Amino acid sequence: MLKNKSIAFKLIFFILLSSALIFSVMFGYDYWMSRNIILKKVRENAATLTSATVNRIQTVLTAAERTPKNTASFLASSHFSDHDLLNLLKNIVETTPEIYGAAIAFEPYLFDKNRLHYAPYYYKQGDSIKFTWLGGTDYQYHLFDWYLIPRVLGKAIWSEPYYDEGAGNIVMTTFSVPFYKELNGKRTFMGVVTADISLDWLQKLISNIRIYDHGYGFLISQTGSWITHPLQDLMMNETIFSTAEWRGDDQLRRIGRDMIQGGSDFILIRSLVYDQPHWIYYMPIPSNGWSVGVSIPQNELMADLNRLLRNLIIIAVLAVCFLFAGITVIAESITRPLRALVKVTKRVATGDLETPIPGADIGDEVGQLADAFVHMTHSLKSYIHNLTETTAAKERIESELKIAHDIQKGILPKIFPPYPEKKELDIYATLQPAKEVGGDFYDFYFVDDRHLCFTIGDVSGKGVPASLLMAVTTTLLKAKAGPNATPDQVLARVNSDLCEEQQSNMFVTAFFGILNIYSGQLTYCNAGHNLPYMLTKENGVVRFQKSKTLVLGVFDHFPYTTFESVLQPRECIFLYTDGVTEAMNIRSELFNEDRLESLLRQYASLPAKDLIEKVAQSVHVFESGAPQADDITIVAIRWNGSET
Template sequence: MSSATEKSQEAATSRIRPARRYSLVMGLSYVVLLAVSVGFFLFQIDKREKAEWDVLASGLKEHGLILDALASAVVKRSQEIRQDAVAAYASALSDAHEDQVQSLIDRGEFGGISLRINSGADVPSTAAISGEFSREAGQTDSAELVAAVRLLTEFRYLVSLLPTIKRSAYLSRTGFSVMLPATQAEADAFQQGAQSSNLVETGMPDDNPERQGRWLFGTDRAGQPALHLVVPVDVGDRFLGVIAFEISMEYLNRVNGDFDYPVGRTLLVTADDILLAYPEEEGLRAPVGSDLTDALPSDAAAVVARASAVPLRRVVDVDGTLLYVEPLESAPWTLVYLGDRWTILASLISDRGPEMLALVAVLTLMLLIAGGLTGREFVWPASQLVEHIKAAGEVGPAGPPRVPPGWRPWFRTVTRVFRENSDLVRLRQELQIAHDMQASVLPREPFRHDRMVIVGQMHAAYEVGGDFYDYFEIDEKRVGVVIADVSGKGVPAGLFMMISRTLLRAEGLGGGDPGECLTRVNALLERENEAAMFVTVFYGVIDLETLTLSYANAGHNPPFVLRADGTVVPIAPLGDLVLGVMPGIEYGSATTQLSPQDALFLYTDGLTEAFDVNNEEYKEARLIEALARCRGQSAAEIGDRCIADVETFATGAAQADDMTCLVIRIEPETPSAPQTS
């Protein structure tokens, strides 16, 4: 009774242990699954965040181009108006302009002047002139006044066409100014205030020796922040005054606010850290036009202070704040973007989080279902199988006794797989034997003669190849050389190769003409060729005394001759068909002369049709270049270097065809020793 109880407990233990082990494995698998899922989620979030940064940077670059285009349009137009001012001044000098001056202005009691809007001249009604103009003014001063009034037409079109420009003005060094659009009170305030003198001084040669337009930030007539582009006007060495364009900071701020990325804010800052544009003015501590540190919250100002140390035109993370910096080209302004990285991350997580949770839930459900089915169909039957084997005590030739019914299909599958694996091992062994046999029939040792060396090599793409080469001594004066390529790959090509090689050697040893030899071999191959295979062959006979090559070519690649001077020339093809396809074909022969230090290079298309990882073909041109670099080298070195050049070209790509070459080199003549008496 005790013994039966112990056996029952042991059997139960045998069933429980695999189940516990399986539960542990499934638990670890679930932990790994969760870890991989979380890692994949974080990877996707990071990837999406970087992509979002790229989108943000692209949008900011476009935004910067818009702002730069606005500044560029003002700069370009300022240059044109400066040229128009100089032309108008020169024209006024040549005219009788005194009457024009009288018709354009009214002089006050103390020299103050005002425009005559209804003078008949093309003077805009919103234009104004202020300052002083003496009755005793010279010709040049009068010409300048006429030229300045003529600019009002240019100013009218400029203000209407470029909303960036709020006002345009000409300020003379002599004390008068012309402005549009303006009231007379605004013109007086502009002329009499410090702002006017500052603008004129900016254009003076001492302060502006390069004579270029300058951007000047200050205050307007009402004491509000104002931004001007000041362009000096010179005629020769004479400084007349300046053209000043007041930039509409409201329009600039509105354009800057059009950047529609939902997170963050864009700033436009001068080189002196003055805030020109900001899309959320209500969030500022100080108005636009203030110093940057005064206008921004302390945390934002601290980030912007580090802008000079970050890469330009890239979104970077600075302590959780996304920062983008892009200097404009047409104006000394910098576009700065500030965004909250954590807000963007939270948005990405909220977008992708539900998908991730759904994926984890689906995977968990699939793992539970797979675990339950596997436990019922595999683990528990396996425990029973162990119990059955222990109970039987020994497994006989018929296999495990009392195999559970659920395991019978699995057992049959395992048996079939083992048998197929045994067949595969046997097939590989037989292929290796075929490979060794094929290698054994190829010449192993180089052929050496006092005037010639022949070396061949083959690199099969598979265990059994379809290429072969051969060389044999026909008689004391002649040597036969063969290179061939059988259609197809693998064992069938290898068998056809063995037959072709045997027939070619047998016919060649008879010493007949190369063309006649190929004619007879073709008849023999075609007669029994039910598989419709074929072989390309180049067969040549070299006369060791005259160094004459007689050859026939059955559809093979024409060999190359590497001359002693390094030139590479192909042997003329004969245009004959491959062997083994059509009966009754007569193959022709031809001859060519070899010279001392020449090398004859025979090859198969596995060299020229090799491909690299980019699917580019090696081709004959590269082979010719490789041969040309082998000038003066031995036959073995020529073959090795050409094969190595092809393998280097095809590095990383699978070899698709056999590569075979045969090199015949004519050694240089050895001078005879002088005879002594």
């Protein structure tokens, strides 16, 4: 993905990514640790606050419990009159500030055999103390919780909170203590002493709990009823469980169960009031199993931390921006000369070696690279200079070779027919060099008015040296031939000169003949050359006689031998070099003597020129596609007889 991106991009991408990661990890860890520390502190503070609240409530409840408990003990152990009872009760309500009202309710017919209900009740109303009798057909008090539950359980209880309409719609709870007496030797339940206490103060106490801006306290009863909660609709209407059901909040139900079972915990919930995460801490009131909770808004709890984190993030973003700018500058300082170098290199690649290369004066790696480029262009310039010189030299040599070729061609007879006045002769020759200048040669010339000397040869090797030696050889051959010289003498003299003068281990094959154009007498000598063919009438195509022979320029004083023969009119001498028979096709097959002889037989009667062209064409066809390996030289001399 990043493969094709620029170095600057990669640098910026990886460094910024790494920095962002490092910042995230650092801040994340810092936030997490700080959060835990804050939560730990808040938990401790919430526990302290809740515990203090619980203690305050407990103190009031304990104080409220004391009087009815003492009264119950007194009733159990004493004899008392109607009057005593009412005074006692009135005194309780008068002297105990926590107690709103108090009753002593007896079992049916136990205090007074004539009265089903006997329950005097004193209660406060404003600043005065009022009295009433509880019980009647529409209020059978022994069926109600405040009486029935302590009777059945045999122990003092705090009732569930309730609205007391008579007392001005305030929330009350009643503490009921059963009392017993020995009757006929049997411990008998006599009734209960009750003390009503208003929960007004308790609601105010809890309502006044303020934690941060939106924290609050709440209180639930033993069955989960909301006694105090900021949501007025919940108070005394709902239980924590019905609220949980209504809101589909299972967590709230679990917390409620833990609360009414006397549990204590610090836990994150969604606030019922603000619909935001709140931490709540709750703990039970020992006396009555109610549970006090405080609810602390998490966002306010974490406000400082969040502010810190926000500032850190801003700093981090600024740092990353700064980093971005820094990396961009550095990356630019690296890549700008690189880009310039790329541009220059492209120009260098098109051949502009004079372009100045920037950045070589910088000391860093980029500078070194630029320096290397400077060296490279210098080397290239020097190389191109040399190459230009070499090419010029080569061109000169080639031009000289061309001249040599022309000279070589000039050496050879090239006007056909060479002796148009000599009707006895039909001569034709061709030389096709493999390279610009070849080693093959042929020649013919009259040494007197009747003797035609002719020669064909091949210098070992090719190119300029071969052509030079060829030029020497043809010159020598011409020089050494004379009216009285026999072919063996000519070749021996040439051989002697070549052996003497040339040191280059090159040699020359040559066939040298002299034809008397009037008699048809032929003398010839061979020096290591391919034996020519004689195209005769009687015997067809025959080769010249084979003899002991040696190439020229190898061994001085070799005894060359002259042979003699007589041509019949219209017979033809066919001379060639090994370029003909050793011509090779693409399958590496040689043209060979058989193929040549077959051609000669086929075209024996053709004029010399046509014969040579046929043979040359056949060799070309044979060679087609393959490069010409050697010079191809063919000479044909037909003697038409002296009479013609």
